Amino acid sequence: MPRLALYTFGVLKSPLADPAPLTRELHDRGEVVYRAIGGQSGYLAHAEAADGGRGTHFELDWGAWGEFAVPAWYGRGRTAGTTALAATLSLWTGLRPAFRAVHSGPHREALNRRHDWFERTGHPAHVCWWDADGGTPTWQDGVSRLEHLHAHGPAPHAFTLRHAFAPDGTPTRATDAGPRGDRGR
Template sequence: MPHLALYTFGVLKSPLADPGRLTREFYESGEAVYREIGRRPGYIAHAEPAVHSRGTLFDADWREWGEFAVPAWYGKGRTAETTALAATLSLWADLRTAFDAVYTGLHRAALNRRYDWVEKAPHPNYVFWWVSDGVIPTWQDGVSRLEHLHDHGSAPHAFTFRHAFAPDGTPTRTTGIGPKSEDRVR
């Protein structure tokens, strides 16, 4: 059975190494969100470095998730002192469970504060795509899918909640969002 891959990307207003209050709040919120999401139905896994260290995303060992990569539009630093981005890569059982995790609980509260931490951008900040059972998506997969979504809009190759596709490539919908369709994810 296919799984749903999710890549998120945002450019932070300040570097991850910034000792300021907002950066501390971002980290604290993120740690709590990951703990809560890890217990959600439908959650399978997310990319984690072999050793956690603030701001060393580019040099980290991400094991089977591959070498860390970012979209072409990221123009800030790449060192532990200058990296200013938030990125996640995760696997989900389906759209409904991903939707429920994103729009409830601590993650919803963090989304409500995202512009305290993340710059507003003219490009998408997340993308979904289906992967075969047993396949672990890589950071580069996420970047290429996000850039494809930006350049071409939603398609079975790269899509959003609002314009989603089932594993067979047919348009689908998560109840409560997106254009009307006969197919609904429940």
Template sequence: MPQLALYTFGVLKSPLVDPAPLTREFYDWGEAVYRKTGQHPGYLARAETAGGDRGMLFGADWGAWGEFAVPAWYDKGRTVETTALAATLSLWTGLSPAFDAVYTGLHREALNRRYDWFERTGRPNHVCWWVSDGVIPTWQNGVSRLEHLHDHGPAPRAFTFHHSFGPEGSPTRTTLRPGRSA
């Protein structure tokens, strides 16, 4: 059965190691969101470094998720001291559970604060695509899909929650589960 891959990417206003209160707040929110998301129905897995190094993205061991990669438009640092980005790569049982996890609860509250932490780049900040059961997407897959989405718009190869496609390639509509609110 196909699974949904979800890649998110954002350019932070300051480097990950910045000791400013907003950076600490972003980390605090992020850790809480990761914990909550990992318990969400339909969540399967997310890319994590083998060593769990905070702030270490480039050059870290990501195992089966592959070498860390970023879109061509990212023009900030790539060292631990200068990296100013947040990216996630995750697998879900389907579109609705991922959508529900992103647009409700604690993650929704964090989304409401995103412009406190992230620059407005005018580029897509997430992309979805379908993978076969047992396939682990790589960071490079996510980057390539996000760049395709930016260059060509939503299509079965690379789409958003709001302009989505089913595993067979037909347009679909994503809605929250009954009883939940955005």
């Protein structure tokens, strides 16, 4: 049964290590958002450091999720004091559950505040694709698909929740994804 992979990437206005109120607020909200997302119907898993380690994204062991990677347009730092990014990689049973989780509750509240925390880069902030082989998508998979989406627009290979495709490659909408777009729900 195909599963939906969802990769998000944003460039922060200030480094994660910045003690400024907005950076702290974003970091503090992250725990609440992850708890809410993890409890959603249709949520399967998200990338977590294999050893639960601390450090920058670039230094952590992500296990089956692969080595941490970022899009070519990310030009900020890679050290503990300079990293200015937020990225997630998750798996879902279908489009509808992912759409519902992203556009409700604490995540919806955070989306409403995204311009307080993130730079406007002119690049997509998320990408979706269908994982039919049952493996674990990697950070590099997400980066490649996000860059493809930016260069070519939505297609069955790389799409958004608003401009989605069903597992068979036909256009669909996450908000009314029925049997074709919400398999395995």
